[in-house]
Amino acid sequence: MRKGFVLNGRYQIIKRLGEGGMADVYLAKDLILDRLVAVKVLRLDFRDDKKAQERFRHEAMAATALDNPHIVGIYDVDEMDGMQYIAMEYIDGEDLKYYIKNHFPIPYAQVIDILEQILSAVHEAHRHNIIHRDLKPKNVLIDKNGYAKITDFGISKAESENTMTQTRSIVGSIHYLSPEQIKGQVANQQSDIYSLGIILYEMLTGKVPFNGETAVSIAIKHSQTPIPSVRDFDPRIPQALENVVLKATTKDPRNRYDTVAQMADDLRTSLDQSRANEAKFTSELDDDAEQTRVMPFAPLRPELVEAAAKANDESAKDDVKDTENRNVSPKKKPGKYKRKVALTILVVILVLSGLTMVLLARIGSKASVPNLTNLTRQTAIKRLAQNDLAVGKITYEANDEVEKNNVVKTNPQAGRSVRKKTKVNLTVSSGPKLIKLENYVGQDYKVIANKLSILGFTVKRRNASSSTFKAGKILQQDFKPGQKAVPKNKVITFIVSTGVKQITLENLTGMSKEQVISYMNEQGINPVFDYVYSNIQDKGKVVKQSPGAGQTIQQGSSVVVYLSRGKQKTQKAITSFNVRIKIPFEDATTTGQNKTTNTAYSQRKANPSLAVSSDSVSSEANSSSEISSSSSDEDSTADADSSPTKPTENIVLIYLKDHDHTFASVYKQMVITKDTNVILPFKLGDNEVGKYKVIRNGKVILRENNVTADSN
Template identity: 35%
Template sequence: MIGKILGNRYEITEKIAQGGMSVVYKALDLNLNRYDAVKVLKPEFSSNKDILDKFKQEANAVAFLSHPNIVNIYNVGSEDQIHYIVMEYVKGKTLKEVIKAQGKLSVEETLNYSYQIARALESAHNSNIIHRDIKPQNIMLTKDGLIKVTDFGIAKHSDSVTITNSGKIIGSAHYFSPEQARGNMTDGRSDIYSLGIVMYEMVTGRVPFDAESPITIALKHMQEPLPSPRALNPSVSAGLEKVILKATEKNPIDRYQRIEDMMMDLRALMNGERLETNENVNTDHTQVMNAVVPERKTMRNDIYDDEKPSNNKKKTLIIGLAMILVVVLGALIGDAVFSRGNGNQPGEVLEEEVDIPEIMGLTKEEAEDALEMVGLVLEVTGTETSEQPENTVIKVIPEEGTSVKKGVTVSVVLSAGEEKLYVPDITGSTVESAEIILGNNGFILGTTTEEFSETVPAGEIIGQDPLVNTSMPKGSAVNVVVSKGPEIVLSVVPDMKGRTQREAQALLEAVGLTIGEVKTVPTGDEAQSGRIVEQSLPAATEVKEGTKVNITLYEYTEVNIPSNLIGKTAGEAVTALKALGLNPVLVDGTVNSDLVVELSPGRGPVAYGSTVEVLGEPEPVEEEPAETPAG
């Protein structure tokens, strides 16, 4: 594939990844002159209609999604039985590679990455797209700490028909949910389960369930309790473990019902708040396998069990409901009779009722005093972040104005103030990357100013305000200073012709320039020796400070006139003298064909460029001998 051009546009340059059903290449977009990633379906699957449909479905599923934590899809095509998807090229590592390299990720990294993955799922779920194959291999991490979720190859619309009609399930055994293992209907809670498994792997460095076959792993997901992540990594907080365990409940109804609910707990942990209370077979590739059907006793309480109850179970259920109904009716009748038999006698004093006063917005102490004045008791049941000042009442149960008996306890929720977040480090990032990082952490980009920097490349952030790890309310702006690169100061090149090298150096240094290469040319004028005859940059040219200017100096030179020119032709003598830098002149009617009889001066040395007179005579003609008269 290397060197092949797909669609007359995408030139394959190198292989960068391989999955169970496809290979990913880096390719140059010849139209836009940028690098993209091209996912190519493996040849052995190109004739499998189901898999081919799933492959093309990836582009359809995510093409209209636009989110900083989701890899963008640019194009899709087929040619010569090659089926491919063109997507955003993300320079970085997969989360799986990061986990393998580090072993265990810190709690801070786990929370940060998990929240970004959750944001991607939130965007997909809000568009009715379920990923169904969330695993570290499908999560890219850039050098800026930005998460990019990829591979929506088996995604589906949440309202589309389930794939159980085929009796097959698709996914990665280490990460798929119990309902996926059974081949039952899946919804967003299946992605939440997979994210919980990924979080478990991040904090422990291993998957919770492993075995030699995907079927065995699937059964463990369905039947075995999740091992405690804190037992493997004591640094995991109780709150983080609670999030992981809740996300990975066997029964979907016991999990987080929406990804937003999970994000709320993740954000609370990120803010420092406390919450109540061996791979022998490569099973991490997306696979197609038969649905796992365990013993019936493990299915009995599964809300996704689509088998109909037996007639005996129906009869038992009906009898039980009837008995409950009889007990409830008897209790209601007894209560009515008792009330009439113990009615208030004339003149009996009724227990006094009061209205709950308006205490919303009051401080805890003010609300306590207001309730005490009417004979009620205040109880604080918790705090919540809000825009209201800290320690003020933001919820009242029962509501204000409700009539209650004196002495009743009124529950209130107090404001914990605005949500406090910690400012991330965005130095070294571009403005575009910084805006995404800030958004992922609950902040917005503030003002952008520019400064020159000798060390930081242009376009990268060299400073931020507030500083890293400053606690700020959610939605606060972070101002940045962006490097303009080294400051460019222009200097005017001086006129150095006729100056000595020392003088030229002083002139250049005065304007922040320096002498570069120095060359010499010969001269016969001793007065010009050592003076500049030429400079590489013309005078008055504006150049960057520090630029080097090359110069050429005259050097006084003497030449020895060759003694072997006598007897040669005048033309040959002229050529030889010119080659030595002298100025030959033919005198007294000498022509090039004459033989040289005299040079003036006739011997050296003479100054370079000196005039040399050349005197020549015609070559003598030999006389033919006279004829002898015949005798």
């Protein structure tokens, strides 16, 4: 794209930053929020490639689900004339590959600091069960202050997706790829940990551990050749720090760190004096067959012992008969008789010895099944190997008590005595049971809220006036119909019609936050909370309100309620500033939504009990119960109150995060009929970063994840 080109009427191209295998990256100016962004655009030659399009969408989906200061933020995902693009946070700096080249040798403390930041980002991805699969210095950006952020989730996979590509091809960068990925096996958290170990190796030595003329030769080295010692390159490197590299890059993933959190803990203390004399890390033997064992003497087989005893009895009988035939008394043949007795005793001893050896052999070949409940799958596999037991079938089942990917039970059960090498089946938790959510628009709020509360969901209510829906009916929901969620982790927000009614406000002074919410829910109005110091009201009590007591407002409107922080004390400085944003009005009469909205309106008018189509809602709640934008290409709306003869009212929800507010609840709700300017008041302490996002008719239209007083 040429300089000056405006993408989708919002992003003005400044210059090209770089290009990759599938996409070009440009520096652009966001004309709405007046800031620099990086815009990643799918290349023209890939726009008809469905796999490339899917990978491009997947990158945006994966990164949008993550919220960590060391992951490049995604601001917008859209397309223009078939041209897909992602608008993301612009990092003014260089990637880690160039950083190593330009700053090597890097002080050990700085190496640890950079890798800790990377580990923090990967931990966030793993917490959402997302495996990056392509961690390398090129995908880590370092700004001018040494702040690290990872990017490019294009080939990441959910850990639950236990599948490989159909071609069993290798996906990722060969210099940083784990042995199991090279073999075509499923990548997991330990695979990312291996790549992190290679990155640490490169930061310490300035080069990758393995090179070769072909990718195949490098792959073979990763699979078979031990990682070279970083202390051979630089003897000053502490052994504890080298041990982090060695443990992260063992060939068998079972010998690596179980989690990146464990790796971070080990890395954090690697320069401590207490670990100065630490021994070099060595991994356990991967194959029990490599160990030398002293085998017990093989006992006589019972059938041979029985045959020998029988032969001895028959021989004794023949000797007696022969003596009788000769008319000679056995007493007269004491030597021969004694030999027979001795032979009998010998056979008995052999039998007893054989039985004893069989018993000892059986005792020596037994093992007890360990208690693996609540252990991670990888830890359980290690524990079985330590007890000379093998892993059998692994199955998954929903469980509300045991954390996802942890063992629920074993078969045989814990404590059972079994033969060594016996396969033990593992039942692993797939997490709590998921409940499917439906389209509740147009239904009675109290009935639906009660039903969902019984299932375990937390249900919140926001109010909005409506001339179409009767009071108490659901206007909008913050999740997509058909979405599955864990009840105990899910907060559901409904926007409920109040009809059209005037309310005279009571005096709220002295009320608690809970009392205010209860009162406003009864009256069908919405609170906007702010916080001030007060020498009169106790902490958490209402100091004042706006509009004031006795004033009349329309149901569905908002009231600003100021809660007491308590008395003024000497505290960390809090900076107050305002951010001005413009919320564009979306007129359904000028968009492709008009037909859908008018049809839904006509259907409801003809049949008021008819629920709105599921296409009318696309807002989706993420794992932290915040509203996130849907990745669907369909632009949906939950505003069902438009008639064919008047402009659609836009329902706007604003979420704000600062010293006093979190994303867990709506900061402000508005109904707009034209482009509207809004001032957002922020209060931030030292090292605090603010956020906001604006949702219009169920879709995120504005988002900022890095609000500071300096950036304002």
